Amino acid sequence: MSTDKNTKTIVAKVPEGALSEKWSNYKAHQKLVNPSNKRRLDVIVVGTGLAGASAAASLGELGFNVLNFCIQDSPRRAHSIAAQGGINAAKNYQNDGDSVYRLFYDTIKGGDYRAREANVYRLAEVSNSIIDQCVAQGVPFAREYGGLLDNRSFGGAQVSRTFYARGQTGQQLLLGAYSALSRQVHKGSVKLYTRREMLDLVVVDGKARGIIVRNLTTGKIERYSAHAVVIGTGGYGNAFFLSTNAMGSNGSAAWQIYKKGAYFANPCYAQIHPTCIPVHGESQSKLTLMSESLRNDGRIWVPKKKEDAQAIREGKLKPTEIAEEDRDYYLERRYPAFGNLVPRDVASRAAKERCDAGYGVGSGLAVYLDFKDAIERLGKDVVEARYGNLFQMYEKIVDENPYETPMMIYPAIHYTMGGVWVDYELQTSIPGLYCIGEANFSDHGANRLGASALMQGLADGYFVLPYTIQNYLADEIRTPRISTDIPEFVDAERKISERVERLMSVKGKRSVDSLHKQLGHVMWDFVGMGRNKQGLLKAIDDIKKVKKEFWSNVFIPGEGLDLNTELEKALRLADFIEIGELMARDALHREESCGGHFREEFQTPEGEALRHDDKFNYVACWKYLGEDKEPEMIKEELNYEFVQVQQRNYK
């Protein structure tokens, strides 16, 4: 990475050559580490999701000495496990015209032309190897009667390229990576540290050399050193309090490295998933996603007449009583070419638009996802075979039978495309520090297509990082094992102990959750699906107030040096508050609409996102300059050499 002080732009080290030759060229010329030296090099991998587990396993197989950390009791619990719908690959098994280029193109277009071409092409290129790898591990993908792999279609694509294992694809892929990881733990090449939470990065002479963690069972602060550090800790969607993320999902590792000098890219790009179960009330702790795959066969609608919508909200009318001609299948109406399979950002905004106009059902913030036609066309058995577990989940939560009455859905925060800035090698702006999976910003631009998160996590972990990290480690073979007794570690541990002490000593009156909900309301109201200048300025102001209230009035029972679940939440919330502020700041500066970032001031006459390519065709990389100082924005210009940038059109 090189920084030019005058123009304040950064370069991503993209290899020269034709798009399809870049990755091959890189691999052909990169430095490698010989087997006897690999044993002497330590690599810390934080996180055991698809990216972290696959990276740790692959690095262990290569012969590196890997230390792998997770906050849960087992690596198998990482939130990748909850991904439902599937994983994309350019196999073209369906003979429907798919190719590496088409997967690349769909992903770039789906990301609203805000991703780096070379990274996305590489992603599409390695996608096929992922499917091969997973099948070899014993992942039981869905198959056709002939014994070959089955595919389904997903939003933003006109081909069927999504591989799936019922509605539990993330689970099966993660268990595959977990099994590969477990094999390395058995061999001794990977050492697992469960129930450990990273609280800081240790930088020695400008290079990432270790981490400080809190042992969640004992509360003790521990130090670990390595020749390189890899962060694979997922996204920061829980800044909104309510999201489809797991309760423990957090942005703290990414935030800690930001504060140590790693740039944070495009924080405002958050994905709002269109098909989630609506909020039931104040005691709600999280939102449940209904897989996008449901949009293959389900039709989304609201009543055509406002009075019908109102009668439904008041419980006087049932959706099944609304005649066909009185239903507004608004996605099919607005986007005839893609219909119910438009990308997530488009589907979410369309739902909001209908509900804001007074056509919402349920509490008013819900639309219908109806399987009546699918059941008539395919039969209940087929629908059950495809979506049975999702229907069961819906019924358990909502207490309604979706075979008989349409599901109610509403958009919810689901994924963050923004994240830690990385170059082509997935290295952050700190040498020796890498970032993979959802935690980085790299491949999805301003909007991620369905079934692409699993693809990216595993691409990074299995097929990209294990190569690129060697280009760095090859120069580290003369560096002996790093002691954790050197001043940098002592100092980092002391600072973390002081932070814990400071939080414990506030002894105020507010619970952590109550403050987190307060932050969540600000985020959803002003930094959510529709954003504008005035709202974002208010959000920044309100978030500062939440921060002040948090540090002066939070109450954490128990002790710092002990198992303390409230303290865990408080440490994460302290970071979410600051992440929320940076998201608002980034959203404010980006005076255009693109993908998941919709500025109400910038839309086409039809209400579609209106980009300003002349001004904003860059990655916004935020550099931390110190507590209570405004961060500096540095640009990575996006030069589209291979695809023609245009307004997205799904009509």
Next chain:
Amino acid sequence: MEKTINISLKIWRQRGPKARGAFETYKLDGVSTDSSFLEMLDQLNEQLVAEGKEPVVFDHDCREGICGMCSLYINGHPHGPDEDITTCQLHMRKFKDGETITVEPWRSHGFPVIRDLMVDRSAFDKIIQAGGYVSVNTGGIPDANAIPIPKPVADMSMDAAACIGCGACVAACKNGSAMLFVAAKVSQLALLPQGKVEAARRAKAMVQKMDDLGFGNCTNTGACEAECPKNISITNIARLNREFLSAKIKD
């Protein structure tokens, strides 16, 4: 339309693995019947924190029934009285106003209590590490469609692979046996051509590790299958026994 109920909770509190635990009773009013069981516990913990007390510690994460982290023994059943779901998917509409609900941790020799309702299930990781995988490295793999697999076989493998590793089977078993957990992994892989190669070695290594870790024997009571939130069938245990015996005979 929100309906609320008032309940009493008898909850097991225990400081650590060696400490003596006891039930404590709490009253909780105004619980929405739309809340999940864990949201109800959040509400209790908010109440405890407001009183300056330490909250009840329990494991949980995804809250959509797939991570396998939640692990409560509710009114005598792992994951509570409703069927085919985890604790996080249990909703308060399944309980009556005025009801007393008893909440305990998994109780089993293989899963020592860490605190309150949180237990140590790392033994499951150790069993997988002993052999619950196909020994392939990253890369150099033939095309995914190179070996056709009959759909019914792939489906059966998927049925077994649906295990979330929560440990309800162990908690439900009077012998504290982990056979259903082990059998699910052995079956998933043994059914597929990719996993068949190492099937015998895998079955032996995993059963050996399970025995070493102090899990009990299987006496075919079927409690594990009845309480499994993912409906893992005990026919998998029969398949494990076949794999294990044929491996032993070959020895």
